[in-house]
Amino acid sequence: MNLPLAFFGGVDPWIFTFSFITVALTLWMGFRSAKTSKTASDFFVAGRSVSVGWNASAISGEYLSAASFMGIAGMVMSSGYDALWYPVCYACGYLFLLLFIAGPLRRFGAYTIPDFAEGRFDSPMFRKIAVCFVLFIGFFYTMPQMKGAGVTLAYIFPGLPYWVGVVLVGAVITLNVALGGMKGITLVQAVQYWIKLFAITVPIFVLMAVVGFYNGQVGANLAYGETNASAANLNHATGIERKPLVAKAPADPAWIAPFGPLTTKAVNAAAAALPAEQRAAFLAEHQKPYSLVYTYSLIIALVCGTAGLPHILVRFYTNPDGVAAKKTTMWVMILIGVFYVFPPVFGVIGRNLMPELYSGVGAKGTDKVVLELPTLISAKYGVVGSILSGITCAGAFAAFMSTFSGLLVSMTGALAHDVYGRMLRPKSSSAERMVAFKLAAILIGGVAVTLGCFVEPLEINFMVGQAFAIAAASYFPLLFMSVWWRGMTMKGAATGMLTGGLCALGAAALTNLGTLALDKGPMGKIFAGFAPLNGYWAEHPLLRILCEQPAIWSVPLAITLMIVVSKATSAQVPADIRMKMLVLHAPEKLGLKQEYIQDHQAGAGH
Amino acid sequence: MSSPTPNHDDVVHSEPFLRSLMRRQLALSIACAATFLVALLGLPLLNYFAPAFMATRLAGFTLSWLILGVLFFPFVWIISYVFIKRSLRLEEAEVQDLHHVSSK
Numbered sequence: 001m002n003l004p005l006a007f008f009g010g011v012d013p014w015i016f017t018f019s020f021i022t023v024a025l026t027l028w029m030g031f032r033s034a035k036t037s038k039t040a041s042d043f044f045v046a047g048r049s050v051s052v053g054w055n056a057s058a059i060s061g062e063y064l065s066a067a068s069f070m071g072i073a074g075m076v077m078s079s080g081y082d083a084l085w086y087p088v089c090y091a092c093g094y095l096f097l098l099l100f101i102a103g104p105l106r107r108f109g110a111y112t113i114p115d116f117a118e119g120r121f122d123s124p125m126f127r128k129i130a131v132c133f134v135l136f137i138g139f140f141y142t143m144p145q146m147k148g149a150g151v152t153l154a155y156i157f158p159g160l161p162y163w164v165g166v167v168l169v170g171a172v173i174t175l176n177v178a179l180g181g182m183k184g185i186t187l188v189q190a191v192q193y194w195i196k197l198f199a200i201t202v203p204i205f206v207l208m209a210v211v212g213f214y215n216g217q218v219g220a221n222l223a224y225g226e227t228n229a230s231a232a233n234l235n236h237a238t239g240i241e242r243k244p245l246v247a248k249a250p251a252d253p254a255w256i257a258p259f260g261p262l263t264t265k266a267v268n269a270a271a272a273a274l275p276a277e278q279r280a281a282f283l284a285e286h287q288k289p290y291s292l293v294y295t296y297s298l299i300i301a302l303v304c305g306t307a308g309l310p311h312i313l314v315r316f317y318t319n320p321d322g323v324a325a326k327k328t329t330m331w332v333m334i335l336i337g338v339f340y341v342f343p344p345v346f347g348v349i350g351r352n353l354m355p356e357l358y359s360g361v362g363a364k365g366t367d368k369v370v371l372e373l374p375t376l377i378s379a380k381y382g383v384v385g386s387i388l389s390g391i392t393c394a395g396a397f398a399a400f401m402s403t404f405s406g407l408l409v410s411m412t413g414a415l416a417h418d419v420y421g422r423m424l425r426p427k428s429s430s431a432e433r434m435v436a437f438k439l440a441a442i443l444i445g446g447v448a449v450t451l452g453c454f455v456e457p458l459e460i461n462f463m464v465g466q467a468f469a470i471a472a473a474s475y476f477p478l479l480f481m482s483v484w485w486r487g488m489t490m491k492g493a494a495t496g497m498l499t500g501g502l503c504a505l506g507a508a509a510l511t512n513l514g515t516l517a518l519d520k521g522p523m524g525k526i527f528a529g530f531a532p533l534n535g536y537w538a539e540h541p542l543l544r545i546l547c548e549q550p551a552i553w554s555v556p557l558a559i560t561l562m563i564v565v566s567k568a569t570s571a572q573v574p575a576d577i578r579m580k581m582l583v584l585h586a587p588e589k590l591g592l593k594q595e596y597i598q599d600h601q602a603g604a605g606h
Numbered sequence: 607m608s609s610p611t612p613n614h615d616d617v618v619h620s621e622p623f624l625r626s627l628m629r630r631q632l633a634l635s636i637a638c639a640a641t642f643l644v645a646l647l648g649l650p651l652l653n654y655f656a657p658a659f660m661a662t663r664l665a666g667f668t669l670s671w672l673i674l675g676v677l678f679f680p681f682v683w684i685i686s687y688v689f690i691k692r693s694l695r696l697e698e699a700e701v702q703d704l705h706h707v708s709s710k
Contacts (some may be wrong), residue, residue, distance in 0.1 A: 081670065256671065330683070330686045338679075
């Protein structure tokens with residue numbers, strides 16, 4: 001009896017209560033909606049009657065993951081201005097989706113990217129290749145969700161090791177999915193969006209009212225060419241209070257200006273390896289050009305990657321028609337845009353008032369600033385701080401639970417229906433497939449939890465950026481080129497997608513292995529074999545940047561390969577390509593819409 | 607919704623119709639994308655070549671921070687609003703043109 005008491009000793013009852021209610025509510029809604037909606041086609045058909053407002057909330061709810069909720073704030077705090085590209089590009093990527101892909105894909109009537117790949121090229125083989133990328137991108141996307149879970153649980157229960165949180169949350173959600181709950185039901189996802197928006201805005205407005213507003217908090221940092229005296233005047237005028245920065249925190253001018261610690265890390269590491277007298281010259285020559293390359297590569301990855309995320313495109317088909325699809329996209333941009341203004345504010349205030357987080361590593365580092373920051377006002381307003389912290393914890397749970405279960409469902413669907421049901425055992429019965437679905441859910445959940453245990457030293461937001469880079473080099477070129485160029489052949493599309501995607505995947509994996517080898521904790525020992533990689537990168541900082549942010553070369557590579565190979569195999573362009581192009585582009589009023597993919601096939605996808 | 611006559615069908619399935627359809631839609635999308643990309647890709651260039659200007663203070667924010675952290679979102683909303691208006695009008699025009707041609 002003593003053990004649980006000691007375990008709960010450091011737990012704040014308010015934080016625990018809010019988090020517990022969110023988890024229970026999510027699980028309950030998942031089970032309830034699983035009863036009313038048994039098959040994937042139920043979900044799609046029911047979805048078609050959903051209004052623009054609900055559908056836009058649901059898409060936003062599925063999109064805002066742990067990276068958006070916790071990662072952005074942590075990264076803005078640790079890296080400053082450069083991290084702002086993440087929220088901006090997460091939101092603006094939808095514009096590319098709207099301009100080039102959403103309308104044609106909606107007219108084509110394919111539910112998922114594998115459906116589209118098969119229908120556009122009349123090739124079941126290509127479908128299988130496309131399915132593999134659902135799994136690749138999915139695993140990269142689940143790792144940061146798992147870290148979010150580990151960090152949040154380690155915050156709620158201060159004595160709990162990071163990995164216990166990952167295993168616990170991963171097991172609960174996996175079990176829930178395996179038992180049939182948590183299908184991507186519109187209502188659940190829509191409610192999750194409003195929980196997240198509430199959980200990020202209410203605490204930050206209360207905080208800003210107490211400690212000073214966004215502009216004042218940014219203003220408390222010295223910018224380019226400013227001196228301590230001018231900052232002192234400014235702080236005096238705005239009344240912003242600051243705690244002294246710790247040694248590990250970046251200095252003011254580097255933090256507030258572009259080309260700061262995030263984008264110059266590789267060059268700085270290279271300079272540190274040089275003899276002291278050469279450092280200044282090396283930095284002056286390479287630092288800014290290289291960080292410009294980093295910035296552009298990051299932008300390409302995030303903007304193109306959003307347009308190629310498999311679990312997001314699915315939702316566009318729940319719209320009744322193309323007009324509603326376009327309006328939904330616009331509302332999604334507004335809803336997520338409103339949300340994305342606020343996480344950086346946590347990072348900015350955290351820098352001024354909670355600098356001790358810079359010294360923490362892993363689960364104790366800047367990634368938990370969203371959860372902990374509201375407790376600042378506890379000293380003045382007592383329990384209000386705990387309540388607000390409980391609300392942000394509840395939002396964090398909503399974030400990683402909704403995204404993780406959505407990903408788990410689509411990955412399990414890909415494995416159970418496409419890989420098992422079509423490739424391994426095409427003749428399996430319906431009951432066998434249900435068993436396969438459950439086993440696949442447990443298998444994928446298990447792999448996701450195992451991967452999640454290893455990534456404590458990596459930043460949440462950075463990992464999501466890698467998933468986007470892989471999507472940008474595989475699915476985005478596929479969709480963009482297939483929609484707008486009729487000369488594409490299956491071989492061209494497959495070569496480009498595989499090469500681009502696998503190159504990005506390899507580069508991202510190498511970067512992570514190098515970073516893990518540097519970790520001071522147990523991960524550093526496991527991955528110590530990769531330490532020489534960092535030495536090599538110190539000599540070649542540009543290669544390190546191109547590995548960390550591969551989009552700038554992998555996206556053009558994929559598109560070039562698609563064009564070259566398609567030209568070489570131009571005899572294999574589908575015979576009815578003109579009809580396919582008409583279906584993709586002709587206004588729906590002309591009545592050309594042709595459902596290429598029947599409902600029973602679509603059921604396999606999700 | 608019109609019941610397609612054979613003549614109407616011929617026009618719809620003709621090469622020139624598809625070509626003009628795709629060209630008009632792509633032109634609109636590229637115009638909107640270009641506006642967006644000029645701002646998105648221009649901002650790092652401004653940061654690169656005019657750091658002192660971009661560090662100008664506006665109510666506490668630096669100019670660069672204000673643009674990226676706050677103003678960029680409404681900018682994208684405006685582009686998407688304009689695109690949706692125009693693309694709906696374009697689809698309407700395409701249907702009208704077709705009726706016009708096929709009724710001759």
